[in-house]
Amino acid sequence: MSDTEQTPAVPAQAGAPAVETVSRREPLLEVDHVTLRFGGVVALNDVDFTLYKGEILGLIGPNGAGKTTCFNAMTGIYQPTEGQIRFRGQKISGKKRHQITKMGMARTFQNIRLFPEMTALENVQVGADAHHKTSVVAALFRLPRYWREEREGREKAERLLEFVGIRHRMHEFARNLSYGEQRRLEIARALATDPVLLCLDEPAAGFNPAEKEELLQLIRQIRDTGVTVLLIEHDMRLVMGVTDRIVVLEFGKKIAEGLPAEVRDNPKVIAAYLGVPDDAA
Numbered sequence: 001m002s003d004t005e006q007t008p009a010v011p012a013q014a015g016a017p018a019v020e021t022v023s024r025r026e027p028l029l030e031v032d033h034v035t036l037r038f039g040g041v042v043a044l045n046d047v048d049f050t051l052y053k054g055e056i057l058g059l060i061g062p063n064g065a066g067k068t069t070c071f072n073a074m075t076g077i078y079q080p081t082e083g084q085i086r087f088r089g090q091k092i093s094g095k096k097r098h099q100i101t102k103m104g105m106a107r108t109f110q111n112i113r114l115f116p117e118m119t120a121l122e123n124v125q126v127g128a129d130a131h132h133k134t135s136v137v138a139a140l141f142r143l144p145r146y147w148r149e150e151r152e153g154r155e156k157a158e159r160l161l162e163f164v165g166i167r168h169r170m171h172e173f174a175r176n177l178s179y180g181e182q183r184r185l186e187i188a189r190a191l192a193t194d195p196v197l198l199c200l201d202e203p204a205a206g207f208n209p210a211e212k213e214e215l216l217q218l219i220r221q222i223r224d225t226g227v228t229v230l231l232i233e234h235d236m237r238l239v240m241g242v243t244d245r246i247v248v249l250e251f252g253k254k255i256a257e258g259l260p261a262e263v264r265d266n267p268k269v270i271a272a273y274l275g276v277p278d279d280a281a
């Protein structure tokens with residue numbers, strides 16, 4: 001599909017299992033020549049890239065580049081005007097969001113979307129409910145299956161809160177959590193749906209450097225559990241430090257794709273970020 005799909009010769013960074021996992025090259029999500037227009041605005045213009053199982057892929061670009069639109073197309077919120085997106089070999093187009101969740105894709109949002117009047121634990125249990133099989137009858141009459149799923153859902157939610165580092169806050173209302181804790185809670189809730197692909201939309205927005213470093217560790221841990229990660233992020237240092245590969249958008253077009261070091265040194269990318277005209281780059 002793209003000119004940069006050769007197997008990387010060296011890992012993106014020391015300690016990352018990128019080579020072993022990425023070299024198998026099993027496509028998980030394929031963005032196939034996607035164009036998306038909002039009236040006269042071309043938010044995505046023939047964008048084409050593949051996300052492989054086991055990698056952390058960064059999707060970056062300046063403000064208005066089309067990152068969120070691309071994310072929304074991948075997660076079924078927007079339909080491409082042209083082209084298509086396949087997840088695990090199946091077309092995303094026409095699928096409802098809950099169906100996409102069941103297929104194994106989860107996401108967080110740029111603006112935190114939690115249930116503020118529910119506890120941290122309850123927020124995660126809502127995510128876990130996505131896979132419950134209890135029928136209405138079993139729930140109404142509190143049949144054994146209902147109680148078993150309730151217990152399992154709660155245990156799972158506690159484990160996930162532990163994993164993201166906020167188990168000690170599980171009985172607190174979401175609205176009372178700090179900003180950083182709320183972001184972690186969003187990630188725990190997304191993980192509760194048992195995703196194979198986790199899409200994070202600017203998870204470090206508003207974080208200080210120490211919080212960003214902690215988030216970076218968490219993203220690596222998530223990948224190490226076998227979950228593929230797609231990361232939209234403004235902070236170049238964070239993206240460079242955690243991703244295996246990067247796709248760069250500018251004005252709705254893909255301008256670069258490759259290993260972090262390649263992308264960092266790409267004159268088009270430097271120009272896009274520094275605002276240098278293209279022909280001067």
Ligand SMILES: Nc1ncnc2c1ncn2[C@@H]1O[C@H](COP(=O)(O)OP(=O)(O)OP(=O)(O)O)[C@@H](O)[C@H]1O
Pocket residue numbers: 038041042043061062063064065066067068069070
């Ligand atoms: N619902 C919409 N209706 C009309 N235009 C839209 C809509 N959503 C996005 N756009 C336009 O599409 C383009 C891409 O926007 P998008 O939000 O995807 O960029 P982005 O890279 O995520 O930017 P940011 O980093 O600022 O979040 C912009 O020109 C934006 O104004």
